[in-house]
Amino acid sequence: MKSYYQCAMGTSKRILSLIALSLDLDAEFFKPDGSETILRPIHYSGRAIESKHGSDHGANAHTDYGMLTLLSTDGTPGLQICRDKDGRPQLWEDVHHIDGALVVNIGDLLERWTNNVYRSTLHRVLMVGKERYSVAFFVWPSPDMMVTCIESCCSEANPPRYPPIRSDEYLEQRLTSTYKYK
Numbered sequence: 571m572k573s574y575y576q577c578a579m580g581t582s583k584r585i586l587s588l589i590a591l592s593l594d595l596d597a598e599f600f601k602p603d604g605s606e607t608i609l610r611p612i613h614y615s616g617r618a619i620e621s622k623h624g625s626d627h628g629a630n631a632h633t634d635y636g637m638l639t640l641l642s643t644d645g646t647p648g649l650q651i652c653r654d655k656d657g658r659p660q661l662w663e664d665v666h667h668i669d670g671a672l673v674v675n676i677g678d679l680l681e682r683w684t685n686n687v688y689r690s691t692l693h694r695v696l697m698v699g700k701e702r703y704s705v706a707f708f709v710w711p712s713p714d715m716m717v718t719c720i721e722s723c724c725s726e727a728n729p730p731r732y733p734p735i736r737s738d739e740y741l742e743q744r745l746t747s748t749y750k751y752k
C-alpha cells in the first residue's frame with residue numbers, strides 16, 4: 571500500500587507538471603499535498619442496489635472534487651464517462667480496461683483553477699452483476715493553497731468564472747452541499 575501510494579504520488583506530480591507546462595506555468599505550480607491526498611480501496615459487491623429511485627449504480631454520476639484522481643481497477647467493467655457533461659442527452663461510454671494503465675480523471679478544483687480550460691470528468695460506475703475492486707487516488711493541493719484563476723486561462727473576453735478560494739474552504743463547501751440534505 572505504501573509503495574503504491576508513493577508511486578501514485580510520483581505519477582500525479584508528473585501529470586500535474588505537464589498540465590502546468592501546458593498552461594505556461596512553472597512545472598512545479600500544482601503541488602500535490604500528502605496530508606490531503608487520499609488513497610481509497612473500493613469494493614463493489616456486484617449486487618444491484620434497490621432504492622426508491624430504482625438506481626442500480628455502484629457509484630452515481632459525479633465529478634471528483636480535487637485536482638486529479640488516478641484510478642486502477644481489477645478489470646471488471648462498469649466505469650463509464652460522459653465526455654460532454656453539459657450536453658443533453660448525456661452520452662455515456664464504457665472505459666475499457668487496459669492492463670497496467672491508470673485512468674486519470676480531472677477534478678473540479680482543477681476545472682475551477684483553470685477557468686474551465688481543463689474540464690472535470692463526469693463518471694459513474696454501473697453494477698454489472700460482478701464483484702469489482704478499484705483503487706482511487708484523490709490528489710489535492712495543500713489546504714492553504716489559494717485557488718485563483720490562472721492567468722493564461724482568462725482574458726478580457728473570457729473573465730474568471732469563479733472567485734478565488736482556499737483549497738480547504740472549497741472542500742468544506744463541497745462536503746457541506748453534498749451532505750446537507752442527507
Ligand SMILES: O=C(O)CCC(=O)C(=O)O
Pocket residue numbers: 612629634641643649693695703704705706
Ligand atoms: O471505482 C471506480 O472505478 C471509480 C470510483 C470513483 O469514481 C470514486 O471513488 O470517486
Ligand SMILES: [Fe+2]
Pocket residue numbers: 632633634639693
Ligand atoms: Fe469518482
